[in-house]
Amino acid sequence: MTIVHMVMFKFRPEVTSEHKETFVQELKKLKELDCVKGHRLVVGGPSITDPIERSKGFEFALLSFHESLQDLEKYQASKEHHWVTSTYMFPYKEDLVRFDFEVSAEDEHMFTPFQSSKF
Template sequence: MTVVHIVLFKFRADVSDSHKEEFVTELRKLKHLPCVMSSRLVVGGPSITDPIERSQGFQYALLSHHKDRQALAEYQASDEHHRVTSKYLWPFKEDVIRFDFEVDGDADSEILPTQSMMGI
């Protein structure tokens, strides 16, 4: 079963916009890891939720797909993931929420289309 990995990020108020942009740029590079299924990793933000209060202060989000729980564990343990989180996230975060869940093969394509499904 495919594992969907969702993370919401809230930075401290003193963190610059340029730092947040660099964080997003570095996160996007993780899509090329072999443990990310078909490069299915997207990062978005800042939040455009209206009213903004519904975002509860979370500014950015990551959504990625992994073949199984082992692939997600490999992603979390990778040197690249460690570099991005230790340099750009942990020293600057106010809060982080992580939520992972499994979907069967049929539901998988409904969540985030692959590049081939989008004609890319």
């Protein structure tokens, strides 16, 4: 089974680009957690959507993969995740969208080769 965790982040206008860069770097460190399947976690941004208005102001996105719902819950509850979000995101966010889903059995083969890969 693979659980996909997606989050989009929108910061308040006064948040500096330096703060956002630090946030992204700290988020990327979460890929080292054992509850991240194959250590596959990517953070992207700023948005290159054209026209940019379609991004609705969201600047960054995170995509991570987990072996089970329990692993996603472990990721969410980890002290590392709590530190990054409470230090760099929640006090500065304007909005956040989270969407998690289970990969269907017919698509699971696309995620299997990545289980032991570390990028």
